[in-house]
Amino acid sequence: MEALATAAPALxxxxxxxxxxxxxxxxLGQTAPLMxxxxxxxxxxxxxxxxxxxxxxxxxxxxxxxxxRADLPRLAAVVLLGGALGPALLMFxxxxxxxxxxxxxxxxxxxxxxxxxxxxxxxxxxxxxLLGALAILAGAAILSWQPGAAVPLSRGAxxxxxxxxxxxxxxxLSRSLSAADPVQIxxxxxxxxGATNLLLALTQHTPLPDAPxxxxxxAIGLLGYGASLVLFMRGLRAxxxxxxxxxxxxxxxxxxTIAVLFFGDPLSGRLILAGLLMGFGLYLHLAERHAHxxxxxxMEHEHAHVHDAHHQHEHGPxxxxxxxxxxxxxxxxxxxxxxxxxxxxxxxxxxxxxxEG
Numbered sequence: 001m002e003a004l005a006t007a008a009p010a011l012x013x014x015x016x017x018x019x020x021x022x023x024x025x026x027x028l029g030q031t032a033p034l035m036x037x038x039x040x041x042x043x044x045x046x047x048x049x050x051x052x053x054x055x056x057x058x059x060x061x062x063x064x065x066x067x068x069r070a071d072l073p074r075l076a077a078v079v080l081l082g083g084a085l086g087p088a089l090l091m092f093x094x095x096x097x098x099x100x101x102x103x104x105x106x107x108x109x110x111x112x113x114x115x116x117x118x119x120x121x122x123x124x125x126x127x128x129x130l131l132g133a134l135a136i137l138a139g140a141a142i143l144s145w146q147p148g149a150a151v152p153l154s155r156g157a158x159x160x161x162x163x164x165x166x167x168x169x170x171x172x173l174s175r176s177l178s179a180a181d182p183v184q185i186x187x188x189x190x191x192x193x194g195a196t197n198l199l200l201a202l203t204q205h206t207p208l209p210d211a212p213x214x215x216x217x218x219a220i221g222l223l224g225y226g227a228s229l230v231l232f233m234r235g236l237r238a239x240x241x242x243x244x245x246x247x248x249x250x251x252x253x254x255x256x257t258i259a260v261l262f263f264g265d266p267l268s269g270r271l272i273l274a275g276l277l278m279g280f281g282l283y284l285h286l287a288e289r290h291a292h293x294x295x296x297x298x299m300e301h302e303h304a305h306v307h308d309a310h311h312q313h314e315h316g317p318x319x320x321x322x323x324x325x326x327x328x329x330x331x332x333x334x335x336x337x338x339x340x341x342x343x344x345x346x347x348x349x350x351x352x353x354x355x356e357g
Contacts, residue, residue, distance in 0.1 A: 018254025020224020096156025112168025
């Protein structure tokens with residue numbers, strides 16, 4: 001149950017994003033894809049801006065750490081990669097390849113996220129986690145594959161793969177920002193992606209759709225993109241990029257299942273096989289138990305926390321009361337052993353891969 005609770009934000013992020021796909025698809029007949037993408041992202045960014053204003057009006061701003069000046073270079077990188085470059089490359093790529101090919105290629109985002117996390121940032125993963133990730137990605141690939149759909153190394157395919165690489169880098173760089181307020185970060189990314197797609201749509205002389213379509217797209221964007229991204233950021237904080245990326249790869253299965261239940265799509269053997277593979281991969285991840293003796297070096301940072309074993313510190317006169325709360329605090333050196341994930345407090349190097357779990 002503890003593993004499920006830790007994974008819950010990432011799983012809910014996949015649920016919301018996956019559920020948004022069939023509902024967004026229902027709007028495609030009433031507006032162009034590029035304009036729809038702009039409205040979804042802008043709905044996300046503007047909706048989260050309202051959430052921030054309401055939260056501050058209630059005095060709840062101290063629950064999360066605000067972005068600091070030192071975060072701005074990394075924030076600029078994730079906004080450029082995930083909010084501007086990724087959507088632009090995807091839209092230009094979609095104009096050059098069939099939809100079936102694009103769906104299959106988009107699985108590369110999960111592969112890029114996990115590969116960068118494991119190879120570049122050295123996130124720990126044992127054979128169980130690797131096998132689970134491969135099973136989830138295999139299920140997503142089976143779900144998006146269509147007979148006769150070729151995957152040529154064309155310019156369009158390279159553009160979509162470039163978008164996936166941009167999002168994979170974005171996901172890993174966002175991990176270093178995950179201690180800060182996820183609503184604030186997700187708002188900025190939503191506004192950046194929305195503005196980029198809107199600019200691209202307007203340069204193609206795409207008209208704005210009717211008001212009901214705009215409002216519907218904004219609502220779908222707020223839940224499927226905004227709330228989903230907030231939860232994804234919380235997943236990065238608790239699980240690291242690779243595991244959160246693996247859970248998020250469940251989104252296509254969730255979307256396909258909702259399409260069967262509510263939109264009359266047929267139940268196919270491919271959906272059943274994908275579900276079995278993804279279920280097996282999910283089980284392997286949730287059954288993980290990574291425990292060994294490790295040392296926490298002295299560090300100072302700020303994030304939402306409670307006074308658990310990792311947060312035994314004194315409060316200053318201006319620090320907030322109640323839990324959870326957020327304020328700058330210092331961690332003293334600590335050596336102990338317990339089960340953990342590569343969260344914001346456990347990003348240590350491993351001399352060898354532990355075999356627990």
